[in-house]
Amino acid sequence: xxxxxxxTIMLIGALLPGxxxxxxxxxxxxxxxxxxxxxxxxxxxxSRGGSTRFEGTFSRAFGESDTLMVGRMGGIALRxxxxxxxxxxxxxxxxxxxxxxDVHSVRLRIWKRELTRGIEDLQxxxxxxxxxxxxxxxxxxxxxAVTFASSPIDGxxxxxxxxxxxxxxxxxxxxxxxxLENPEAASVDLLLQPAAGSRFFTSLVSRDDARPESxxxxxxxxxxxxxxxxxxxxxxxxxxxxxxxxxxGPEPGMLxxxxxxxxxxxxxxxxPDSIPRGATVxxxxxxxxYDRSQSMFETFTFSVERINVDSATxxxxxxxxxxxxxDAQKASYAMDQTLVQGWLSGTTRNLGLALSTPISDxxxxxxxxxxxxxxxxxxxxxxxPDP
Amino acid sequence: xxxxxxxxxTLFGFLVFCALEDSPxxxxxxxxxxxxxxxxxVDVRARGMGGAGRALADSQNFSLANPALLAxxxxxGLQSRFFVQRRSLxxxxxxxxxxxxxxxxxxxxxxxxxxxVIGLGLEPLTDLDFDLVSVDSTSSxxxxxxxxxxxxxQAFAFGLAHRWGGFLLGGNLSVISIGTITETWTKDFGLHGxxxxxxxxxxxxxxxxxxxxxxSEDRYVRTHSGAQPTIGVVxxxxxxxxxxxxxxxxxxxxQTRILRNFFSEIGFExxxxxxxxxxxxxxxxxxxxxxxxxxxxxALDFERAFWExxxxxxxxxxxxxxxxxxxTGDSDPHxxxxxxxxxxxxxxxxxxxxxxxxxxxxxxxxxxxxxxxxETRGAGNFRYVIEFGRRGDVTRHGASERFVMxxxxxxxxxx
Numbered sequence: 001x002x003x004x005x006x007x008t009i010m011l012i013g014a015l016l017p018g019x020x021x022x023x024x025x026x027x028x029x030x031x032x033x034x035x036x037x038x039x040x041x042x043x044x045x046x047s048r049g050g051s052t053r054f055e056g057t058f059s060r061a062f063g064e065s066d067t068l069m070v071g072r073m074g075g076i077a078l079r080x081x082x083x084x085x086x087x088x089x090x091x092x093x094x095x096x097x098x099x100x101x102d103v104h105s106v107r108l109r110i111w112k113r114e115l116t117r118g119i120e121d122l123q124x125x126x127x128x129x130x131x132x133x134x135x136x137x138x139x140x141x142x143x144x145a146v147t148f149a150s151s152p153i154d155g156x157x158x159x160x161x162x163x164x165x166x167x168x169x170x171x172x173x174x175x176x177x178x179x180l181e182n183p184e185a186a187s188v189d190l191l192l193q194p195a196a197g198s199r200f201f202t203s204l205v206s207r208d209d210a211r212p213e214s215x216x217x218x219x220x221x222x223x224x225x226x227x228x229x230x231x232x233x234x235x236x237x238x239x240x241x242x243x244x245x246x247x248x249g250p251e252p253g254m255l256x257x258x259x260x261x262x263x264x265x266x267x268x269x270x271x272p273d274s275i276p277r278g279a280t281v282x283x284x285x286x287x288x289x290y291d292r293s294q295s296m297f298e299t300f301t302f303s304v305e306r307i308n309v310d311s312a313t314x315x316x317x318x319x320x321x322x323x324x325x326x327d328a329q330k331a332s333y334a335m336d337q338t339l340v341q342g343w344l345s346g347t348t349r350n351l352g353l354a355l356s357t358p359i360s361d362x363x364x365x366x367x368x369x370x371x372x373x374x375x376x377x378x379x380x381x382x383x384x385p386d387p
Numbered sequence: 388x389x390x391x392x393x394x395x396x397t398l399f400g401f402l403v404f405c406a407l408e409d410s411p412x413x414x415x416x417x418x419x420x421x422x423x424x425x426x427x428x429v430d431v432r433a434r435g436m437g438g439a440g441r442a443l444a445d446s447q448n449f450s451l452a453n454p455a456l457l458a459x460x461x462x463x464g465l466q467s468r469f470f471v472q473r474r475s476l477x478x479x480x481x482x483x484x485x486x487x488x489x490x491x492x493x494x495x496x497x498x499x500x501x502x503x504v505i506g507l508g509l510e511p512l513t514d515l516d517f518d519l520v521s522v523d524s525t526s527s528x529x530x531x532x533x534x535x536x537x538x539x540x541q542a543f544a545f546g547l548a549h550r551w552g553g554f555l556l557g558g559n560l561s562v563i564s565i566g567t568i569t570e571t572w573t574k575d576f577g578l579h580g581x582x583x584x585x586x587x588x589x590x591x592x593x594x595x596x597x598x599x600x601x602x603s604e605d606r607y608v609r610t611h612s613g614a615q616p617t618i619g620v621v622x623x624x625x626x627x628x629x630x631x632x633x634x635x636x637x638x639x640x641x642q643t644r645i646l647r648n649f650f651s652e653i654g655f656e657x658x659x660x661x662x663x664x665x666x667x668x669x670x671x672x673x674x675x676x677x678x679x680x681x682x683x684x685x686a687l688d689f690e691r692a693f694w695e696x697x698x699x700x701x702x703x704x705x706x707x708x709x710x711x712x713x714x715t716g717d718s719d720p721h722x723x724x725x726x727x728x729x730x731x732x733x734x735x736x737x738x739x740x741x742x743x744x745x746x747x748x749x750x751x752x753x754x755x756x757x758x759x760x761x762e763t764r765g766a767g768n769f770r771y772v773i774e775f776g777r778r779g780d781v782t783r784h785g786a787s788e789r790f791v792m793x794x795x796x797x798x799x800x801x802x
Contacts, residue, residue: 024520024533027476027483028416030743030785032519032534036572037605039526278659280603280648282528282576301592323592334589337601338655345656361592380528382603384646385572387661 035386040275044287044376047267049352050255054247055262056143058359063133063242065366066209067113070122070243071201072194074294074369075250076261079148079193080204080243081131082108084221084236086186088179091225091234101225101232103172108190111205111217112164115296118200122158124168125150125191137244145246145261150191164217166204168192175223187239188221201296207238245367257326258369259300259357266307268352269377275344278384284340285332286353287376297368301325301361304335306342307351318354325363326370332378340379414487414516415778416476416788417740417748422665423515423539423568425692425739427706428452430494431468431796435756435772436710437732439686441674442631444555444621449494449798452672452690453619453633454557457496457504457548464767465495468796478786487516491794494544506546510561512615512667514539515568523574528600533573540611540640541566555621560614563640568609576600604649613640615667629676637669637696666697668739672706681718685711694739701739702747708734710754730756730772738778746783752776752790767799 052075068080091101128149137146155171168190179186194200205217219238224231247263250256255265286304305318324333342348357364418424430449433440441452444459449466468491476483494508517536523529540563548557577600588596619633646659672690679685690706710732716724731754738748756772772794779787 023483025476025483025485025518026481026520027478028419028517028519028786029521030478031416031419031517033420033741033743036523036532036534037574037603039528039530039574041527278605278646278648280601280605280650282574282601282603283599303592320593322595322597325592334591334597334599336595336597338650341650341656345650347650347656380600382574382605384605384648385570385607387607387644387646 037383037385039282039380039382042272042379042381044378045269045271047269047375047377050253050265050267050374052250052254052256053264053266053354055264055356057138057145057245057247058143058260058262058365059136059138059140060260060365061134061136061242062244063135063240064208065243066206066211066214068110068192068204068206068241068243069201069245069367070192070194070204071118071120071199072248073117073199073201073296074256074258074371075248075254075263076256076258076367076369077194077246077248078201078243078367079191079246081127081241082110082190082192082219082238083240084108084188084219085239086175086179086188086223086234086236088183088186091223091232101227103176103223103225104231105224106170106172106175106188106221108168108170108219108221110166110168110219111214112166113203113205113209115203116201117293117296119198120160120200120202121195121198122166122202123193123195124153124156124158124170125193126153126174127189127191131242133240133242135242135244137246145244148191150193153190166202206241208241250371255372255375256369257302257355257357257372258367259364260367261369262357262359263369264354264356265372265375266352266354267375268350271340271343271350271379275381276383277345279344279381280384281337281341281344281379281381283378283380284335284337285378286335287331287378288333289331289373289376291371291373294371295369297326297328297370298366299325300357300364300366300368303356303358304333305354305356306339306348307354309349309351318356321353323358326368340377344381414472414474414489414514415738416474416517416786417738417779417784418513418515419517419534419536420740421698421701423513425513425704426511427736428492428510430466430492431770431772431794431798432712432728432730432756432758433686433710434774434794435730435732435754435770436684436686436708436712437734437752437754438706438708438736439674439688439710439732439734440676441619441633441672441686441688441690442621442629443674443676443684443686444623444629444631445678445684447798449492449496451492451494451508451510451544451546451559451617453621453631453674454506454546454559454617455548455555455619455621455631455633457506457546457557458502458550458555459621460496460498460504462800463495463497464798464800465493466796466798467491467493468794470792470794472790472792475789476786477781477788479781489514491796502550504548506544506548506559508544508546509565510542510544511566512540512542512561512563528576531575533575534570536568536570538568538609539566540568542615553623555623557619559617559619561617563611563613563615566611568607570607570609572603572605574603576602601649604652606647606652608645608647610643610645611640611665612643613638613667615640627678629674629678631674631676633672635670637693638667639664640667668692668694668697682714683711684714685709692739697739698741700741702737704737704739706734706736708732708736725760725762727760728756728758728768728770730754730758742784744783744785746780748779748784750776750778761799765800767797770794770796770798
């Protein structure tokens, strides 16, 4: 090997140590005399100026739902319709061809499902409009609930023997009149709705409830009648049933998030002035505590939205920040740190937040509502190091 | 291709190679506090002589410490350098080895008429290179802190010198307009779990990832503008004894400090800019050199820089260096044998940085060098210098480092 080759090899060998290594250096923490910036967890920030916005009613027919809902709670009123088709011929044949039977009592037995809130104050009305199970009871153009005319049935009495059974005693003449009006295809139509000023919610077993435990708990109408000195009992199942939800409030200041009747709480958080310029929001969480006694939900999805106002047109728009599945066991929902960072730096105006239930998610095609206490914001930020 | 073109091509290739590296020069664990480690403004040959050479006006000295040295050049010349360094760091708790490489100063010397020479160059004034990882478990949210700082203050150097017999007089202006210091501070909340997992992400209903804790990443970028003049004089008697002195004036440099956090890095929000004045110190240096025949050179230098006046807590610095040079071969200008230069030296210098213990940091080192001339005699040379040294003391300064630095340079002259 010649001298030049030796020299080349030596040079390459000498240069190699300069290639560097990128392993992190643990030596020298005492040499950092400057403050490295603090990590600050702010006390929970309470929301301000909360109210509930109505986004519209989502039209959905609940005729094939396995529940019926009745009540008034969280700014939503729920009404159920039940139709029991009668077979006058069958009643007459049971009475051995006698003339019009003499109805003594009419009783509708319906069972509650598990979901019940508040004190029940149920009213029984007579529907004064035609309906069927495919009705959505919503104006699909304006996204509002339609009005549905009804009148109280005088003499109807509601009782609740035991925990789960609801019995409705109807005046015999109500059934008799229905049979006389339409001897060939008589039916008993009932509207169950909450009394004015009441606040309760009851979930009822519908005729479509296919659960084994509901097999002998389907709505059932029994008519006791007599003819020719003999007494008979006629029993009929519901032939159609459905329910719908309509906006009914909520009360001022109440924060309600709901599906179908799409109520959207809006509120804002004022950030303290103590956060220094240049700080980085490392964590932001929305704390949502809700009132169990006033809420009813199963699984649904909600979005956290930033409220924007177009400075030119004044139009209000909403930008989705994050979406979460509402969880009964969970109070905290993380939010993209950019949201609070934007407020902090002034990149975006702090006009508040809205919670919304996107109708694109099939989980939101059932009735749910949640009544919140004052939402809170948890913010952790990091300050920049000393200059 | 003529000789100068070959030299230019070599230098150009060398610079391209050097440009792949990130920042100029000395690199020390102590460089984080302040504006970086101050550069010793000597050329590679002087480094091989321990850093001495402020008076050695022999037409081969590219040192910027004394601008009067320019006046000794009778031919155009240029020099560039590159170094690699390996440092062993120790803070009493742990040890770590760092390897790095960088470009150094680049200088061009142009005699414009008899006795008058101008010099142009790219000159690193300070250098900063620091990185650290440590865990802060005292915070409400524990995190791993990562600090990385690189860069330095650099200048375009413009020099003018003239020779009157045995007197050489020169001035130099370092125009500080390039070079940035970049510090990145990262608080990493995604602490590594025992299973190697890193942090956690939350997945929202739209399958959008949200980091449970967003790491903070604060970056200070500091740019500088200003100028710092230096004047120097060398007196030589019979070309055997050389005495030189140089004075660099204190100056005020405007530092623009730009703070960018993670969100301004991605363009989401505005960065924060502030301007402030920082002071660069005055310094005075003296040197003595002796040439014996065509084979031996010896030099001894002393420099004092007045850093105390630039910021409370800093220390004035002293640089004391001495070295010898031996040239092999035949001094006959008609000889075809190439002459190899061998150098050796030692130095001690103190550093200006504030320390927690109130004790000034010292650096001591020795150097060895060799210069191999190009095949064409007098066209230039390739020089290699290796330095060994130590900075700081664990007990008094919180850390120490041993270093081995190798410097490579290419110099060329045009007849």
